[in-house]
Amino acid sequence: MVKSSSFNSKYAAICLVCSVILNLFLVLNTYVGHGRAYLDGLVVDGNGEPVCECNICYSGADCSHFIPDCIANADSGDPLFLEPFWLQHAATSAVVTAGWHRLSYSYNYDGDISKELEKLIRKLHAIVGNAVTENRYIIFGAGSTQVLSAAAYALSPENASSPAGVVASVPYYALYKQQAEYFNLAKFKFEGDAHKWMNKSDGSTYMIEYVTAPNNPDGRLNKPLLQGTNVNTVYDRAYYWPHFTPIPAPADDDLMVFTLSKLTGHAGSRFGWAVVKDETVFNKMMHHMEVNSIGVSRDAQLRAFQLLKAALRGEGRELFDFGYQTMKTRWERLSSIISLSKRFSVQKINPEYCTFYNNVREFSPAYAWVKCEREEDKDCYAVLQAAKITGRQGYRFGAEDRYVRLSLVRNQDDFDMLIQRLNALVSEEDGAKIM
């Protein structure tokens, strides 16, 4: 349970943090527990108090009971690793919304994008030095998810006889394929691995290449593989923050997609944005947002505004220091275990100069891209599952099932459990040193 240490004994049993005010002001610098209670949490016992929502391997009214046979969840990229930062900054990052706040569809200037939030995002990129935003348009979406599909619609030719081909280098983030296969087969069609198209494209076929840099799942700073007048490139920059990668230079691409989820950890807010060079593409994406959802929730925009304001105090140093240290420590713990193994391997990326920190930074990726090295371990997911670890199958990234992605961005309990299970698995190996 999340609670203030000074109120520990007195309130532990009643899930203190449920109350509005206490939410903010009593939750101080401690994050000692294995669950949390929210204002909109499930009310089970009818007394109106939300119950504690426990981390996966814990149960009980105050989430203190450990479930021994628990499976380590390293599946989704739920970015709870940043939650302790926000517990430490509960008051400055809080937002109070009156009932009468912004009922309208439009902000004052008659659009559905908060200009103050847009300004703050430009400032953020300038401070971090990870993207050029001067003379660029900024569009908001419900997470990078909605922004990515808006880009696919906007970059597909109108009234073409055949759909634009959508490609990405293997291993790729599964959503590109899902969206291309779901929304509009007549407009864009998933064509698999970009490598296959490097010499194949005749220049007359319209192509959309998603370039994920750093890449999900393997953290590499991917470069585009296709070029030509009929090729459009969407740069998914979700992980291009000092948490996960050294920033060698500000990205200066035609269409760059970012998300709050992997920056501040607020995946649930569903807030993402794109930085767009071309006015026509921008207008098409705006039209997409309009027809799809009449823009992004103004509540999510207000929350993003408040969170980014809090994050940018002290030039963002505190947030990025926390994020980087956490990810680096996690990577060291995981890779040191894997290094003892002959059965498993993970990606290796060399340290690089980071312009944000003005020094060379270690690799601190969001995910481990694990390979099962034994000939017989063709289904690496099953191998890990048998050891009570849930990863994500290689096929979902267009890769062999000899690969599995393990998420390192989840909450500390999930990560600790992953390390415990991995340690046990590796120490069973013939010839592996026991940690």
Place this chain on the structure above:
Amino acid sequence: MVKSSSFNSKYAAICLVCSVILNLFLVLNTYVGHGRAYLDGLVVDGNGEPVCECNICYSGADCSHFIPDCIANADSGDPLFLEPFWLQHAATSAVVTAGWHRLSYSYNYDGDISKELEKLIRKLHAIVGNAVTENRYIIFGAGSTQVLSAAAYALSPENASSPAGVVASVPYYALYKQQAEYFNLAKFKFEGDAHKWMNKSDGSTYMIEYVTAPNNPDGRLNKPLLQGTNVNTVYDRAYYWPHFTPIPAPADDDLMVFTLSKLTGHAGSRFGWAVVKDETVFNKMMHHMEVNSIGVSRDAQLRAFQLLKAALRGEGRELFDFGYQTMKTRWERLSSIISLSKRFSVQKINPEYCTFYNNVREFSPAYAWVKCEREEDKDCYAVLQAAKITGRQGYRFGAEDRYVRLSLVRNQDDFDMLIQRLNALVSEEDGAKIM
């Protein structure tokens, strides 16, 4: 400017309401001004204080300066008529969100829908008696906008040789056409007025009929025109609340769409929902939300939860009384002017028994569907525009341009200006009595 009367003179110049706490607790029972300031409002002068955002016909630092030549805006359905209700309930409807509130993609039970909000929505429908929700699924979307397109995808057959036909009775809400023409021409195609298809459909063509009840723009409780095994009906129930219509009985349709926008006035939150009978349709719609935006912003869900909780105090009586009285008064003022005119007419709908109020209620529609009766007034929009009134053209509803929709749900200043301009226009008519 929105402000507390007791602090009136002292703080008028500095846009008092900007501050977090004052937002909630000093804004009491007065709504005397012509603008408001928000936490995320535009900061122009660099001192960090958001400027007041003025209603359309007002300007100046405190929005007290009337712009004499101002055009009355009766265009969009921006539901600001409910803002005074929330000013009166500022404290109970406020929501305080800590920085660490719900970072995750999922609620505790591993979905992206708040179960407590879902419960509250079921309770709301039970109290109002406007929809059957027992044994139905509920899905959330970014406003009814996203829900409506999810329905189109879910109800279109898979791998069909020709697209499903999308129809609605003229006059219809323009979004159905926009969405059908934008998203996926291979899957669904806009086929215009449902009347044309009443005897034409051969039963083998898949059809999707949008039935808007009450209708936007004319407030009628539309019924479906098409029937048959290959016909699917989407009931847009956005206006099926006691504000706008007597509730004759709970709606019991296969797929009903609602939105917070026309219930509480919070258009900007982008929160809507559907009540769905069929499990397969529900699962397809859930998949749509997942691929489109990974569900609805948890911030919007929290806001909706808090607003609906506040609205349901006293069985919702206060909100609906306020909404109904406002809309009824507005309708009376507008229709009494039009009744003096020979040049213009509006729709007439008889009073009906309302099960929510247990008595007969007057018609209190969200929009006036105005007809220009003179032969030469073929462009009714231009006629009104010349009299400094902006409505919405008939063609946008699939109707003749002899019709114009005038929005009655906007803020009081907009409505008052509309009445003033209409009054002037009608009193110029030969033979019309001057009010």
